Amino acid sequence: MIPTVTLYNGMTMPQVGLGTWSLRGQACKDTIHAALKCGIRLFDSATFYGNEKEVGQALREAMAAGEVTRDELFVMTKLYPNEFRHAKKAFDASFKRLGLDYIDLVLLHHPGAGDVQAYQVLEQEVKQGTVKALGLSNFYREELPSFLAQVSIKPVLDQNEIHPFYQEQAVVPFIQEQGLVVQAWYPFGGRGHTHEILNHPAITAIATKYGKTSAQVVLRWLLQRNIVVVPGSTNPEHMAQNCALWDFALDKAEMQSIAMLDCGRKFDWY
Secondary structure: OOOEEEOOOOOEEEOEOEEOOOOOHHHHHHHHHHHHHOOOOEEEOOHHHOOHHHHHHHHHHHHHOOOOOHHHOEEEEEEOHHHHHHHHHHHHHHHHHHOOOOEEEEEEOOOOOOHHHHHHHHHHHHHHOOEEEEEEEOOOOOOHHHHHOOOOOOOOEEEEEOEOOEOOOOHHHHHHHOOOEEEEEOOOOOOOOHHHHHOOHHHHHHHHHHOOOHHHHHHHHHHOOOEEEOOOOOOHHHHHHHOOOOOOOOOHHHHHHHHOOOOOOOOOOO
16 A cells, blocks of 8 residues: 555645556556556546546546545646636536546646636635645745735645756755645656656666666655655556555665756756
8 A cells, every 4th residue: 555645634645646647548547447456546637638537437437346435546637727717617627527526636737827816716616525625736936925825725735847857955845844745747757858867877776776666766765855756657567666665765875866966957847
């Protein structure tokens, strides 16, 4: 079983999940089913991904088959800035596509015009029970204080791009000091950069020492920074490896050797 982290509102969330941004159609459903067999219970989607329907279908199929119960799952989705002006309509459509009794966590995908107003719409969904908690994605030190001052229900989580080449060494503690859990997307760099990160000598040396994969080393490094992760994969073997992270730990020197790889290389525009 994957360990959980307790959010400030008392909810628990698995420390490792599955990012679904690249998954579509039947391949998406097949991957969800494979992830469930690996023990994954946290699934991260978004309206922008165009796969909420498939994610919801796969999860409902698994529940109908008795493979998992709803309270074992933690389902996340996001509203994109072009939906902020009609947030209620956008949320209702998202809720319908997922087809679940409730959504565990809804995020604003990144800052944009009307983000506070959209969040306030989502606060009403929390009060009605259709959403259990709210969060943010791609919010940094510049945006977070002003945003938090304008909302009633504090977000439980901030999901940002974080990997060995872009570590947010100052931003992560700042977010955590606000009481929010930090979650990493692109933990391996994403979109053409994974090979470069996972084959860096500093990381492969640690992987060899522990008999682990480079991906496991990167995820373990993030977890030891108290950052939860949603790596993407369609490979059942890789998904299983991504869940096998608690039988080793990096020492201080190893953590520092990865920290030294930080070069501010952000691979997406958010």
